[in-house]
Amino acid sequence: MIELWFAIIAFLWTGYFVLEGFDFGVGMLAPLVSRNATEQRASLQTIGPVWDGNEVWLITAVGAMFAAFPAWYAGVFSTFYLPVTLILVGLIVRGVGLEWRGKVDNPLWCDLGIVVGSALPAFLWGSVFADLLFNNALAAVVGGVFTLAVCALHGAVFLALKTTGPVRRRARVAALIAGGVTIPVAVAALSSLGTIPALVSMAALAAATALIWRRREGWAFAATAASIVLATLAVFMELRVRPLPGLTLVEAASASYTLGMLTWIGLIALPFVLVYQGWTYWVFRKRVLVAGS
Amino acid sequence: MDALDLARWQFGVTTVYHFLFVPLTIGLGIFVAGLQTAWHRTGNEQYLKLTKFFGKLFLINFAMGVVTGIVQEFQFGMNWSEYSTFVGDVFGAPLAMEALLAFFMESTFLGLWIFGWDRLPKRVHLATIWAAAIGSNLSAYFILAANAWMKHPVGYEVVDGKARMTDLWAVLTNSTALAQVPHVIAGSFVVAGGFVLAVCGYWLLRTRAEMWRRAARAALVMTAIAGAVVAGTGDHSAKLMYEQQPMKLAAAEGLERDTEGAAFSVVPGLEIPKLLSFLSTNDLEAPVQGTEDLQRRFEQQFGPGDYRPDGTVVFWSFRVMIVFGLATVGLSVLGLWLTRRRREFPAWLSRAMLLALPLPLIAVIAGWLLSEIGRQPWTVAGELLTASSVSPGVSLAEVATSLTIFTLLYGALAVAETVLLARHVRKGAEEQAPVQAAEAPREPSLMY
Numbered sequence: 001m002i003e004l005w006f007a008i009i010a011f012l013w014t015g016y017f018v019l020e021g022f023d024f025g026v027g028m029l030a031p032l033v034s035r036n037a038t039e040q041r042a043s044l045q046t047i048g049p050v051w052d053g054n055e056v057w058l059i060t061a062v063g064a065m066f067a068a069f070p071a072w073y074a075g076v077f078s079t080f081y082l083p084v085t086l087i088l089v090g091l092i093v094r095g096v097g098l099e100w101r102g103k104v105d106n107p108l109w110c111d112l113g114i115v116v117g118s119a120l121p122a123f124l125w126g127s128v129f130a131d132l133l134f135n136n137a138l139a140a141v142v143g144g145v146f147t148l149a150v151c152a153l154h155g156a157v158f159l160a161l162k163t164t165g166p167v168r169r170r171a172r173v174a175a176l177i178a179g180g181v182t183i184p185v186a187v188a189a190l191s192s193l194g195t196i197p198a199l200v201s202m203a204a205l206a207a208a209t210a211l212i213w214r215r216r217e218g219w220a221f222a223a224t225a226a227s228i229v230l231a232t233l234a235v236f237m238e239l240r241v242r243p244l245p246g247l248t249l250v251e252a253a254s255a256s257y258t259l260g261m262l263t264w265i266g267l268i269a270l271p272f273v274l275v276y277q278g279w280t281y282w283v284f285r286k287r288v289l290v291a292g293s
Numbered sequence: 294m295d296a297l298d299l300a301r302w303q304f305g306v307t308t309v310y311h312f313l314f315v316p317l318t319i320g321l322g323i324f325v326a327g328l329q330t331a332w333h334r335t336g337n338e339q340y341l342k343l344t345k346f347f348g349k350l351f352l353i354n355f356a357m358g359v360v361t362g363i364v365q366e367f368q369f370g371m372n373w374s375e376y377s378t379f380v381g382d383v384f385g386a387p388l389a390m391e392a393l394l395a396f397f398m399e400s401t402f403l404g405l406w407i408f409g410w411d412r413l414p415k416r417v418h419l420a421t422i423w424a425a426a427i428g429s430n431l432s433a434y435f436i437l438a439a440n441a442w443m444k445h446p447v448g449y450e451v452v453d454g455k456a457r458m459t460d461l462w463a464v465l466t467n468s469t470a471l472a473q474v475p476h477v478i479a480g481s482f483v484v485a486g487g488f489v490l491a492v493c494g495y496w497l498l499r500t501r502a503e504m505w506r507r508a509a510r511a512a513l514v515m516t517a518i519a520g521a522v523v524a525g526t527g528d529h530s531a532k533l534m535y536e537q538q539p540m541k542l543a544a545a546e547g548l549e550r551d552t553e554g555a556a557f558s559v560v561p562g563l564e565i566p567k568l569l570s571f572l573s574t575n576d577l578e579a580p581v582q583g584t585e586d587l588q589r590r591f592e593q594q595f596g597p598g599d600y601r602p603d604g605t606v607v608f609w610s611f612r613v614m615i616v617f618g619l620a621t622v623g624l625s626v627l628g629l630w631l632t633r634r635r636r637e638f639p640a641w642l643s644r645a646m647l648l649a650l651p652l653p654l655i656a657v658i659a660g661w662l663l664s665e666i667g668r669q670p671w672t673v674a675g676e677l678l679t680a681s682s683v684s685p686g687v688s689l690a691e692v693a694t695s696l697t698i699f700t701l702l703y704g705a706l707a708v709a710e711t712v713l714l715a716r717h718v719r720k721g722a723e724e725q726a727p728v729q730a731a732e733a734p735r736e737p738s739l740m741y
Contacts, residue, residue, distance in 0.1 A: 045408075048404070048407070048408055049404040049405065049407065049408040049409075050404055051404075052359065052400040052401075052403065052404055053397065053400045053401035053404055055363075055400070056392060056396045056397045056400050056401075058363075059363065059366060059392045059396055060389070060392035060393055060396070060397070062366055062367065062370075063366065063385065063388045063389040063391065063392040063393075064385075064389045064392075066366075066369065066370070066377065066381050066384075066385035066388055066389065067381060067382075067385030067386045067388060067389040068385070068389075069381075070377050070378050070379075070380070070381020070382060070385060070455075071378045071381070073369075073370045073377055073381060073385070074369075074370045074373075074374035074375075074377035074378045074381070074684070075374065076370065077367055077370030077371045077374070078370060078371055078372075078374040078684040078686055078687050079686070081371055081684075081687050081691045081695070082691060082694065082695070084367055084371060085371070085694070085695040085698060085699075088363060088364050088367060088699075089698060089699075089702060091360065091363055092360040092361070092363070092364070092702060092706075093702075095356055095359055095360040095363075096356045096357065096360055096706060096709070098356075099352060099353070099355070099356030099359075100353065100356060100709075100713060103349065103352075103353060103713060103717065104713065254381060254382040254385070254457075254458075255382055255452075255457045255458065257457070257458055257459060257461075258382045258383070258385075258386060258457075258458045258461075261386065261458070261461045262386060262389060265389075265390055265393065265394070266393065269393045269394050270393070273393065273397045273398075273401075276397075276398070276401055276402070277397070277401050280401055280404060280405055283405060283409060283412060283413065284408065284412070
């Protein structure tokens with residue numbers, strides 16, 4: 001039961017990184033791939049209907065950690081106090097930026113909030129997890145740069161997939177550059193893990209870059225998503241025995257009654273969540289047309 | 294000043310701030326869903342305009358509710374790690390359920406509603422706003438169940454210094470939760486109704502448009518009915534408090550000694566004989582425990598220490614809650630009477646309706662101060678002291694840094710939100726474009 005709940009939490013974090021990963025990337029890159037207000041709006045509209053739902057994966061992952069492994073939850077967030085504070089600041093300014101930008105006359109502040117609020121958590125989540133694994137400042141920086149770069153690549157591929165015209169063209173260029181940066185950083189960040197998922201994750205990044213070059217945007221997105229899934233899997237495989245220095249998973253876990261109840265609730269609720277979130281992506285499956293292109 | 298004090302301040306600041314936006318989200322979501330339903334049924338364009346107008350105000354506010362809420366979830370781990378470790382087994386379950394059963398629904402369907410105006414069939418689109426609104430009400434239930442457990446812990450046992458859940462159903466049907474849920478949700482409807490009244494009051498002073506009359510009447514009905522529920526459930530809560538949290542009740546009344554036939558003190562020096570006993574038990578002569586006698590009993594039970602909450606804050610927040618809440622409800626009942634059978638809104642009433650915005654907000658904040666400061670010094674009544682709940686490894690400087698950052702950020706956002714809301718109120722509802730249509734260039738059916 002404890003192992004199952006660790007796997008569920010790993011799954012929720014994976015879902016979070018895959019989904020919010022691309023909307024972090026879009027948030028960071030929107031000003032770079034847009035030359036005017038219309039293009040900027042269209043770029044952000046690719047994530048408009050889904051980013052908030054994506055963020056709930058984080059809320060659920062953290063809530064599940066609280067419920068299933070209270071000591072782990074408490075240990076991680078009190079240990080990484082300042083990085084988590086900054087992550088929250090990022091998520092706050094990004095959230096209001098995204099929600100408010102369509103409702104203000106001059107969206108400059110909102111755009112600033114979106115860029116900073118996307119880049120900051122994208123970097124900090126990577127450095128928090130790297131520090132959790134290696135307890136080393138250099139590793140934390142490398143980990144942060146890695147997640148930042150992967151989110152940029154993932155977001156650029158998503159933008160290329162969801163837009164038309166010049167934005168799509170620039171997003172492809174951004175993806176190629178991001179791919180070029182990400183691959184060496186990934187080697188630095190993931191090779192120390194050395195496990196098969198970590199290695200395949202690197203290969204998937206290379207594949208994504210190649211696929212973008214060949215204009216296969218859908219497949220490229222699948223490859224970046226797969227890369228994030230595998231990298232997250234590699235991290236959680238390492239954390240499996242000791243999720244926090246000095247704390248074993250068993251020590252951190254809630255009692256079997258709680259885990260059993262949570263399992264039932266998860267079994268009932270999760271399929272619905274997956275179906276209606278999937279439906280959202282289906283409803284908004286068309287490319288966002290950039291006016292005038 | 295130590296890390297504990299600052300952590301408490303941080304919890305107070307972030308929670309009160311969060312709860313300025315939450316009740317509006319809870320009540321306004323349902324109100325907007327109601328307006329859209331009215332449009333769907335009658336085909337009257339006025340309802341569509343109102344839906345979009347209040348929908349936009351709802352979304353501006355919703356953003357703040359979401360981003361301030363996320364801080365709450367992390368804060369338990371960051372500042373209160375001892376608390377989290379002690380209670381996670383029980384307290385975490387409703388939190389996880391909130392995310393899984395309510396938040397996903399709320400945010401996913403809201404995304405569909407915002408961007409789905411011209412993409413979903415009308416009926417399906419209407420269903421999305423209802424799903425989002427129901428989601429936010431559902432999330433209130435889970436959070437209140439978690440909160441109620443801190444005041445009246447049930448369905449658990451303490452094993453190896455940690456609370457272990459023994460009965461999830463007991464936690465979810467805690468008598469305190471079942472009293473709080475209708476009280477807080479109805480209070481949220483009063484806040485949202487008051488917000489709508491203030492907006493309508495502003496417009497009724499400028500125009501006689503039928504649309505604002507309609508919206509104002511609907512808000513008056515909502516506020517009056519919800520107000521009656523708040524009063525009824527508040528009475529029930531007081532009776533539960535008598536049984537479960539006698540110290541809070543005594544502090545709220547400034548009652549120092551155990552008393553039979555206790556008087557209700559309106560303000561210090563003005564008392565209504567026997568009313569407190571009656572309100573607590575429906576019995577004029579019932580004994581009510583006083584703070585000093587309770588303190589003596591708690592010392593015998595839990596050892597030395599001060600078990601009395603801050604009497605001044607608790608006493609006055611109780612009164613502010615009641616007075617400001619009743620004033621709002623009184624205003625709506627009066628408004629309903631004055632505007633019966635299509636009578637016009639008198640100008641003074643429209644002006645008075647502007648007060649319906651701050652009054653209930655102050656009342657709900659006072660309600661939370663009463664509720665949460667009243668349970669001090671415990672985080673979990675009888676089990677865990679606030680002083681023992683704080684993160685041991687977190688330094689004063691760290692808490693001070695994050696408290697400063699959040700306070701400054703929250704201040705700036707409060708100004709921004711107020712300006713944004715005011716500007717959209719002033720723009721009015723006549724020229725409401727579809728909520729996002731201005732931003733949504735029509736797509737050809739291009740597939741990938």
